[in-house]
Amino acid sequence: SYELTQPPSVSVSPGQTVSIACSGEGLGNKYASWYQKKPGRSPVLVIYMDSQRPAGIPERFSGSNSGNTATLTISGTQVMDEGDYYCQAWDEIIVIFGGGTKLTVL
Amino acid sequence: QLQVQESGPGLVKPSETLSLTCTVSGDSTNENSYFWAWIRQPPGKGLEWIGSISSGGRTFYNPSLKSRVTISDDASRQRFSLNLHSATAADTATYFCARHEADFTASTYFAHWGQGTLVSVSS
Numbered sequence: 001s002y003e004l005t006q007p008p009s010v011s012v013s014p015g016q017t018v019s020i021a022c023s024g025e026g027l028g029n030k031y032a033s034w035y036q037k038k039p040g041r042s043p044v045l046v047i048y049m050d051s052q053r054p055a056g057i058p059e060r061f062s063g064s065n066s067g068n069t070a071t072l073t074i075s076g077t078q079v080m081d082e083g084d085y086y087c088q089a090w091d092e093i094i095v096i097f098g099g100g101t102k103l104t105v106l
Numbered sequence: 107q108l109q110v111q112e113s114g115p116g117l118v119k120p121s122e123t124l125s126l127t128c129t130v131s132g133d134s135t136n137e138n139s140y141f142w143a144w145i146r147q148p149p150g151k152g153l154e155w156i157g158s159i160s161s162g163g164r165t166f167y168n169p170s171l172k173s174r175v176t177i178s179d180d181a182s183r184q185r186f187s188l189n190l191h192s193a194t195a196a197d198t199a200t201y202f203c204a205r206h207e208a209d210f211t212a213s214t215y216f217a218h219w220g221q222g223t224l225v226s227v228s229s
Contacts, residue, residue, distance in 0.1 A: 031214075031215075035153070048217070054217060086153050090211065094168065095155035
């Protein structure tokens with residue numbers, strides 16, 4: 001079965017740039033989406049179709065996807081960006097989520 | 107504006123059926139054409155797709171849950187149901203209902219989610 005792998009955690013200082021990777025075989029040939037999840041809240045879509053940003057999502061969020069890795073980049077990271085981030089793809093009529101990455105801003 | 111709300115018992119006994127309903131309201135434009143999904147998050151763990159239902163009632167399930175899951179909709183397509191049979195403690199999770207964008211294809215993603223409902227499986 002298809003799997004998406006993410007690092008369990010990453011940390012960044014406020015104002016700096018951070019990237020979160022999502023790896024899967026041939027992921028660059030699929031579309032990747034990214035969600036921000038905070039405790040007690042619903043997931044929020046921050047990037048879809050590799051690099052598209054939904055209305056209302058700050059420009060500091062960007063995405064790319066090539067080879068076996070999709071990447072979510074947050075530029076000028078703010079404390080409010082702290083939370084869990086999940087990548088998601090679709091493979092042969094199955095929706096797959098990565099295991100999630102906890103982003104700490106300190 | 108689209109509103110999505112999950113509802114159902116917060117406590118289910120082991121071996122019984124976990125049953126939830128997702129109610130959609132507020133934006134009726136082409137609502138009948140969308141796919142809808144159930145997704146869950148066990149405490150301290152990640153997101154897991156349970157399954158999806160098309161506008162025509164065709165269903166797609168996570169292979170790991172397929173033998174125990176049934177997703178259905180009503181004629182109005184404003185209510186979607188999840189039934190998870192033979193529940194165990196491992197099914198304790200927050201359950202979300204979410205709308206597929208770009209249908210059920212390689213470009214699909216979820217822009218609209220319900221607030222989620224916590225279901226505990228315990229005697």
